[in-house]
């Protein structure tokens with residue numbers, strides 16, 4: 023096979039094994055061939071990987087370093103030339119049937135206009151733009167318009183608070199914020215512009231705010247700072263040229279939670295990211311040119327970046343954007359959309375599957391799902407019961423189900439079945455993508471690699487093009503977070519079992535990161551919000567299994583001397599969490615305790631708190647190193663079951 027011959031799709035386990043081995047034996051040749059076949063370069067790269075996990079402390083590794091491109095030419099121009107009238111974005115608004123079809127030609131024009139408008143506001147290559155929007159096509163337009171002129175976007179999920187938005191604006195030094203007057207979700211307004219105003223009060227670095235008008239609601243505008251989207255775009259060029267970028271220029275920053283401190287600005291770069299998003303999207307879902315592809319995530323998360331916007335558009339298929347929720351107006355909404363839009367590939371989160379399964383099969387069977395071919399899940403471990411229901415009921419037992427494991431930091435799917443090729447097991451993410459070499463480390467801290475079946479900490483052994491390059495403005499934090507626990511390996515933060523067939527079963531986070539309804543949040547973020555209130559002396563937050571959300575949030579609170587746990591207090595504490603993080607952050611249970619279980623050296627034994635919150639007080643294990651073991655009995659007795 024010559025280098026530039028397109029790779030055949032993977033349709034069998036032999037096909038998977040061939041590609042996986044090819045990528046393992048010669049990663050540079052494998053990825054150079056993939057990027058040349060899938061991506062529109064201005065100057066094709068001749069270089070593969072430079073650097074590796076052992077040199078990462080000296081600076082980011084690079085892929086395709088001598089290549090030049092603008093990723094919007096892969097996502098827009100080439101399709102606008104070949105298939106101008108094909109629907110690029112199929113938008114389904116909050117109200118069922120409120121639909122828009124935006125063709126590749128129209129999308130390119132919208133992107134060009136906003137790109138020009140951004141330029142006129144002074145945005146140049148390398149400048150940062152925050153996007154704080156709901157699920158409207160304009161959110162994708164905003165991302166692509168930034169990319170068009172080489173600006174770096176950072177999308178902030180619309181469920182985050184003004185505080186959280188301000189933190190991100192400051193951290194990345196954004197000069198423009200793009201928002202909308204209000205968002206719509208589940209029949210309700212989301213005050214996006216009002217929250218933006220609150221976040222930007224006194225922020226002198228932001229010189230412009232562009233406001234998309236989603237509804238006719240009254241919208242106060244700040245003179246000299248705020249501009250209506252329709253005004254700035256009306257006076258802008260419909261064919262703004264794409265700015266040539268280096269493969270390793272930053273494409274976007276996305277903030278994500280870790281076990282300590284404030285969320286990190288994970289940085290993805292142009293060439294490697296677009297290659298990996300395009301390749302994995304095409305390969306995992308077996309994408310066909312005429313597919314109607316629907317990922318019902320939000321662009322505020324990495325899933326929305328890679329698998330609503332960049333991957334599908336680069337592959338030239340119709341991608342759905344969904345503004346509403348799986349429950350609005352009722353639990354049949356997904357399948358109603360599948361029938362109306364003749365969706366072929368559908369991608370959602372386990373929490374949504376569990377929520378709709380609880381409403382029974384009638385909401386599913388009343389709609390025609392015969393167009394469906396592939397059903398995907400992402401975001402959290404899927405329990406076998408939910409997997410089976412997804413497969414049997416919406417999927418009529420004939421669709422491929424792909425449980426895709428990956429992370430904000432990995433840029434794209436890493437461990438997954440390949441639709442139509444990999445035999446599945448309910449609850450298992452199965453096998454690695456070509457180019458991904460997963461390794462399990464013994465969880466005992468010995469740092470030893472485990473061979474064969476077993477359970478350990480999931481690491482990845484070798485770089486791949488889609489991985490994050492650094493943390494914005496803080497490369498040492500990037501190195502410390504991902505490459506220090508297991509030197510020379512990328513540490514994912516997840517636990518994983520490997521069975522006799524070499525299949526992977528992700529068991530969840532092994533660090534202090536929560537996953538609530540597929541939303542990633544740090545226990546430390548909850549704790550610092552709770553500590554803001556004067557009543558609170560100490561706080562410890564842990565997760566516990568929740569039947570729908572995957573994990574619930576359990577907060578242990580130690581009050582200041584003289585303070586009392588009034589009936590009001592939990593409400594006030596919850597309000598503080600909401601103010602600091604956003605509506606996505608909710609404490610499910612509060613327990614007021616006299617003291618935290620600490621070792622004699624003052625370290626909180628979170629393991630004990632976790633076991634009690636999980637309702638397994640008998641599995642606590644050894645407590646002899648505690649300064650005051652009696653506190654455990656008190657905490658057990660006050661368990662909020």
Ligand code: WT7
Pocket residue numbers: 278323324325399400401402403404425426427428429430431451514515516528530531537540541542
């Ligand atoms: C964490 C990453 C990847 C896009 C959405 C989440 C968990 C993700 C799976 C899966 C088990 C999963 C992991 C991971 N996770 N997918 N298929 N099976 N767990 O991205 O917010 O960066 O969160 O989500 O714990 O570390 P994220």
